[in-house]
Amino acid sequence: MEDEWSRWGLDLHVHLRTGAGHGLRAGLEHALRDAVRSGRLSSGTRLPSSRALARDLGLARGTVTQALDQLVAEGYLESKPRSGIRVAPQPTAPPAETAPPSHATLRPVRGVDLRSGSPDLAAFPRREWLAATRHVMQTAPNTAFGYREPTGAIELRQALAEYLGRARGVSTTPDHIVVCAGYAHALRLVCQVLRHHGGSAGALAFEDPTEPRHPALVEQLGHRARRLPVDRDGLIVEGLTDESAVVVTPAHQYPLGVTLSPARRVELVSWARRTGAYIVEDDYDGEFRYDRQPVGALQGMAPDRVVYAGTASKTIAPGLRLAWLALPSGLLAALREVTRWDESSVSVIDQLVLARLVRTGELDRHVRRCRARYRRRRDLLGEAVTRRLPHGRLSGIAAGLHAVLRLPAGSDHEAALLAHLAGRGIHVEGISPFYHRPERSPLAVVIGYATPAEHAYGSALDALVDALRERMPATGPQPRSGCGM
Numbered sequence: 001m002e003d004e005w006s007r008w009g010l011d012l013h014v015h016l017r018t019g020a021g022h023g024l025r026a027g028l029e030h031a032l033r034d035a036v037r038s039g040r041l042s043s044g045t046r047l048p049s050s051r052a053l054a055r056d057l058g059l060a061r062g063t064v065t066q067a068l069d070q071l072v073a074e075g076y077l078e079s080k081p082r083s084g085i086r087v088a089p090q091p092t093a094p095p096a097e098t099a100p101p102s103h104a105t106l107r108p109v110r111g112v113d114l115r116s117g118s119p120d121l122a123a124f125p126r127r128e129w130l131a132a133t134r135h136v137m138q139t140a141p142n143t144a145f146g147y148r149e150p151t152g153a154i155e156l157r158q159a160l161a162e163y164l165g166r167a168r169g170v171s172t173t174p175d176h177i178v179v180c181a182g183y184a185h186a187l188r189l190v191c192q193v194l195r196h197h198g199g200s201a202g203a204l205a206f207e208d209p210t211e212p213r214h215p216a217l218v219e220q221l222g223h224r225a226r227r228l229p230v231d232r233d234g235l236i237v238e239g240l241t242d243e244s245a246v247v248v249t250p251a252h253q254y255p256l257g258v259t260l261s262p263a264r265r266v267e268l269v270s271w272a273r274r275t276g277a278y279i280v281e282d283d284y285d286g287e288f289r290y291d292r293q294p295v296g297a298l299q300g301m302a303p304d305r306v307v308y309a310g311t312a313s314k315t316i317a318p319g320l321r322l323a324w325l326a327l328p329s330g331l332l333a334a335l336r337e338v339t340r341w342d343e344s345s346v347s348v349i350d351q352l353v354l355a356r357l358v359r360t361g362e363l364d365r366h367v368r369r370c371r372a373r374y375r376r377r378r379d380l381l382g383e384a385v386t387r388r389l390p391h392g393r394l395s396g397i398a399a400g401l402h403a404v405l406r407l408p409a410g411s412d413h414e415a416a417l418l419a420h421l422a423g424r425g426i427h428v429e430g431i432s433p434f435y436h437r438p439e440r441s442p443l444a445v446v447i448g449y450a451t452p453a454e455h456a457y458g459s460a461l462d463a464l465v466d467a468l469r470e471r472m473p474a475t476g477p478q479p480r481s482g483c484g485m
């Protein structure tokens with residue numbers, strides 16, 4: 001066995017298998033085949049001349065030429081007059097049959113995208129982000145770019161503590177905050193912290209319906225995940241028993257859109273205090289409330305029992321992968337232990353830029369602009385349903401970036417309806433996948449009204465309503481409200 005470095009402008013570690021029946025030529029062929037198959041040598045890459053390769057690898061030139069000829073014959077390489085030998089285009093492998101990665105369902109689609117989950121990406125505050133980046137690069141000391149605190153850059157944690165207190169009524173300090181790479185990362189940290197704190201993986205309760213990836217994630221981490229129903233006041237708290245935590249979306253239940261009522265908030269906190277459990281507050285779109293002041297975070301009522309989770313995915317863009325947790329003091333020791341192994345994986349530059357946007361008030365201005373834009377869109381959706389789909393019932397519209405449209409009996413069932421819409425190039429989600437027992441879900445679609453660009457929203461809405469009218473009865477009663485809708 002022999003390893004060699006070959007240098008020809010690009011570095012490639014060629015592992016020459018020799019001995020035990022492998023000659024030098026066979027060893028080189030094998031190494032190059034392997035490099036092409038694994039993608040380490042990508043198609044179009046030009047190889048050095050056989051003379052240079054022979055010199056670098058310490059092989060006879062004839063050996064190298066024979067090996068290259070063989071790979072040309074096999075189709076791994078191609079030889080063209082005057083352009084030397086290059087890696088030939090390789091057939092692409094069929095996609096692996098594994099479970100879809102998280103957010104796979106939110107990858108771009110052709111046509112009208114009215115799926116929930118994404119803000120209007122055309123509204124990304126590019127100018128402000130650029131100005132803040134310039135400021136950071138001009139002013140940050142060199143030490144800012146070194147290894148940083150495992151819980152995130154102090155500059156961002158300070159800015160977030162102040163922002164969350166002011167904008168969301170969160171009562172916290174920078175040392176209770178952890179910067180995370182998105183909510184799924186945050187939830188994973190919470191599971192690890194709870195396990196460390198409690199000494200075992202307890203059960204976590206989730207709302208039903210809920211974003212199905214989240215209970216799936218905690219189960220994958222070894223916790224049990226239970227579902228508890230939601231009504232018009234939010235989570236029905238009396239179903240909670242001995243769970244170590246419950247995950248809730250109090251400001252705007254996901255996906256139904258109801259707000260956790262004041263009485264339920266009190267009941268939930270009493271349960272947590274009585275049992276020593278924790279409440280995980282997923283405040284994914286809490287900044288967007290349209291008809292009155294945003295409902296303050298539940299965390300403000302019980303900072304000792306609530307783990308607050310926020311994200312930049314709705315306020316700015318999900319591609320940033322920026323989220324944060326504010327933890328109760330009782331979990332800080334466990335957090336320190338967990339973050340010894342799981343450091344914040346967000347680039348420090350992005351953290352400093354976000355801190356600057358918060359400090360300068362640019363984030364507030366951006367959120368205000370977006371709130372006005374989404375409110376207009378929500379109003380247009382409401383008008384379109386009232387005028388053209390009078391037998392539908394729209395709910396969850398007081399806040400957030402999506403609404404639920406309940407359909408009357410006599411409409412197509414969910415799969416047929418979604419297929420019909422997709423056939424017209426319109427993409428919305430059915431509500432059933434959010435339920436633990438999808439077969440028992442009401443007939444409804446979840447409409448994300450933030451995703452289309454501003455100029456495309458009117459026509460997107462028209463296309464949706466036209467296509468829905470084709471599959472809804474023209475007469476009959478509205479669906480009865482219930483199940484939180």
Ligand SMILES: Cc1ncc(COP(=O)(O)O)c(C=O)c1O
Pocket residue numbers: 116117118181182183184185211249254282284311312313318322323
């Ligand atoms: C209920 C809920 N919580 C949190 C998030 C935010 O996730 P992330 O921060 O990973 O983008 C989403 C995103 O769609 C969501 O639907």
